Amino acid sequence: MTGSAFEQAITRAHHEEWARVVAGLARRFGDLDVAEEATAEAFLRAAERWPREGVPPNPGGWLATTAARKAIDRLRRDAQRDAKHQAAQIMYDDSPPEPTGPVEDDRLRLVFTCCHPALAVEARVALTLRLLGGLTVAEIARAFLVQETTMARRITRAKAKISAANIPYLVPSADDIRQRLPGVLAVVYLVFNEGYLASEGDDPVRVDLTDEAIRLGRLLRALLPDDGEVAGLLALMLFTDARRHARVSRTGELVTLDAQDRAAWDRALIAEGAALVRERIRTVAAGGEPPGRYQLQAAISAVHTEAPSSRDTNWSAIVALYGRLVLLDPSPIVRLNRAVAVAEVDGPDAGLAEIDRLAEVLDGYHAFHAARADLLRRLGRCGESRAAYDRAIGLASNPAEHAYLTRSRDQLAT
Known part of the structure; x- marks a missing residue:
């Protein structure tokens, strides 16, 4: 197997197994940092050993076992190792497993756990995206339209609060599920969106993330x-x-x-x-x-x-539905989407007027400039359209979007 093939195997294992391993360790050890760091060490070990020894028949099982051993090693070195090490023996205990409660999937359990009401909503979503989808801090920052340093601090503070407040990684009760559901749905949707138009890498679509989000959606549907x-x-x-x-x-x-x-x-x-x-x-x-x-x-x-x-x-129906949505969620993104629909019903002038009201809050969002560019093109204002396309191209990180915006700009009349 070539070096690139090993890299692909490890990348595939990361996409398929990261969340599963982290969630399993979090449930067994009750410590998020231990779970995440042990999983990262297991993947590092795989990168060292698999090229020499070959990819194991069951990569997920190999990673889970290696990560568990890394976690136990860390707990043995921990100042509180006595209590935690006893909990760690669950890995080798022959006693009946703990009841799974209303949530039976480890990854879904981890989502509900991270969406604890003691955390700010933004922190719940960001932390779960990091652990469940394995998204980078940069990818999560783009999903929230904030700076990467801001998102890094947000995730760090969330972990610190979990540790300081002794928030347990336990099976959520039925009441907890209802209370945390809005945050859980936001997590799943953002995971889907990151896969739908990937913000990093050469692939415009990350099928692993969209499939995982839909899988979680189906589990939630079965649960509720x-x-x-x-x-x-x-x-x-x-x-x-x-x-x-x-x-x-x-x-x-x-x-x-x-x-x-x-x-x-x-x-x-x-x-x-x-x-x-x-x-x-x-x-x-x-x-x-x-x-x-x-x-x-x-x-x-x-x-x-x-x-x-x-x-x-039926654009009139779409405008009406967006009107109801704005009442529930008057976010700039929703208002931008409504403005695009308004342009289809009342003409590009009307849509552009609504879009321009969002300039201050959406100046750093590529889709805002792309929508402006298209409406300016339809109005024959090619110079302004070209400038808007340039701004959108500079902000777009998805390769498919970048290619589309570039061609649209280049086709403008000179």
């Missing part, structure tokens, strides 16, 4: 089958993932929704998402709780996917 927002988030991810194969051209360029080959969309995923949306519509009509932000976003995606072509899209 009557929760509307769980159903809404799963439907939203399914609709979005259904367009995966149509979103990037053979040359590696982003294909916008209006130009996608709809025959390439995954109709099975769309049907599954549509069934979830219809179920929620019936529930709300029967007197259930009004739809939340994920259900509204799923409904918007449903309108897009049911249209046979872009020109047949």
